[in-house]
Amino acid sequence: MRILLTGATGQVGWELRRTLAPMGEVKFYDRYGLDLAEAPPLAAAVRALQPDLVVNAAAYTAVDKAESERDLAFAVNATAPRVLAEEAKRIGAMLVHYSTDYVFDGEKASPYVEGDPPRPINVYGESKLAGEQAIQASGCRHLILRTSWVYGPRGKNFLLTILRLAKERPELRVVDDQVGAPTSSLAIARATPQLLAKGAQGLYHMTAGGETSWCGFARAILKGAGLATPVIAIRTEDYPTPARRPRNSRLDCSRLKSDTGVALESWEAQLAEVTSALA
Numbered sequence: 001m002r003i004l005l006t007g008a009t010g011q012v013g014w015e016l017r018r019t020l021a022p023m024g025e026v027k028f029y030d031r032y033g034l035d036l037a038e039a040p041p042l043a044a045a046v047r048a049l050q051p052d053l054v055v056n057a058a059a060y061t062a063v064d065k066a067e068s069e070r071d072l073a074f075a076v077n078a079t080a081p082r083v084l085a086e087e088a089k090r091i092g093a094m095l096v097h098y099s100t101d102y103v104f105d106g107e108k109a110s111p112y113v114e115g116d117p118p119r120p121i122n123v124y125g126e127s128k129l130a131g132e133q134a135i136q137a138s139g140c141r142h143l144i145l146r147t148s149w150v151y152g153p154r155g156k157n158f159l160l161t162i163l164r165l166a167k168e169r170p171e172l173r174v175v176d177d178q179v180g181a182p183t184s185s186l187a188i189a190r191a192t193p194q195l196l197a198k199g200a201q202g203l204y205h206m207t208a209g210g211e212t213s214w215c216g217f218a219r220a221i222l223k224g225a226g227l228a229t230p231v232i233a234i235r236t237e238d239y240p241t242p243a244r245r246p247r248n249s250r251l252d253c254s255r256l257k258s259d260t261g262v263a264l265e266s267w268e269a270q271l272a273e274v275t276s277a278l279a
């Protein structure tokens with residue numbers, strides 16, 4: 001099987017290089033090999049490789065910067081998935097794509113299910129929703145996995161930032177009123193070939209089990225790393241950012257479990273795995 005993987009230097013893409021390898025020959029691209037903001041070379045790359053499977057792990061993920069780079073965010077998160085989907089449809093390839101809890105406004109009192117109407121409250125969320133919709137409209141065989149709060153042993157992420165700041169500052173102040181499930185790049189990359197092997201298609205929510213706040217996550221990160229830096233709980237209002245963020249980022253993953261039998265481990269177990277990968 002020929003596999004085209006984008007975003008190979010990203011958190012999830014990096015791990016996918018390893019987990020997709022047993023499925024076939026993986027041709028992977030970083031942004032220098034294939035710029036997703038440029039549609040014609042993207043289409044040409046798919047046409048040249050004629051892959052059986054396209055895995056799109058690339059994305060514009062700078063949530064705050066997206067507020068002032070709307071066109072670029074949409075080029076990478078909406079136009080590029082559309083182009084990949086159209087090309088996949090043309091050659092009969094399967095497309096795997098990742099999306100986000102940020103397609104929702106966070107106002108629901110319980111975890112979101114796949115059928116809940118999306119209503120993004122920031123540009124990143126809007127662009128990711130447009131990407132999902134373009135893939136669905138293309139008619140290609142696809143698997144869209146909405147996940148949340150992604151972190152891992154490498155890349156730009158909350159865990160690595162907290163570990164760095166804890167060594168630089170006497171105390172940390174972290175938002176306690178946004179709730180979600182921190183999900184590791186390792187778990188996402190492991191589950192992806194499992195789901196493909198089971199023939200999963202369509203839109204699914206896939207996050208770690210359980211829930212916490214950013215503050216709860218920060219405290220658990222420091223505890224796992226043996227650091228005693230105090231973490232003060234603050235409100236979203238006390239930490240203004242250019243992009244608004246949903247208060248409720250919880251995604252109900254029961255459809256994934258009932259359709260495929262796949263359920264990711266708890267966020268605590270995933271954190272323990274990533275922490276030991278760092279050691």
Ligand SMILES: NC(=O)c1ccc[n+]([C@@H]2O[C@H](COP(=O)([O-])OP(=O)(O)OC[C@H]3O[C@@H](n4cnc5c(N)ncnc54)[C@H](OP(=O)(O)O)[C@@H]3O)[C@@H](O)[C@H]2O)c1
Nearest residue numbers: 007009010011012031035036058059061098100147149150
């Ligand atoms: N991070 C999260 O908290 C989160 C939450 C929910 C869903 N997701 C989704 O999960 C998926 C994987 O996210 P991640 O955390 O692995 O993201 P990430 O670490 O930011 O990786 C994104 C990758 O996309 C690449 N990229 C960005 N712009 C590009 C362009 N114009 N052309 C080619 N490549 C480009 C980046 O390249 P560089 O390395 O060169 O920058 C990077 O390799 C994405 O679809 C994301 O939207 C992420």
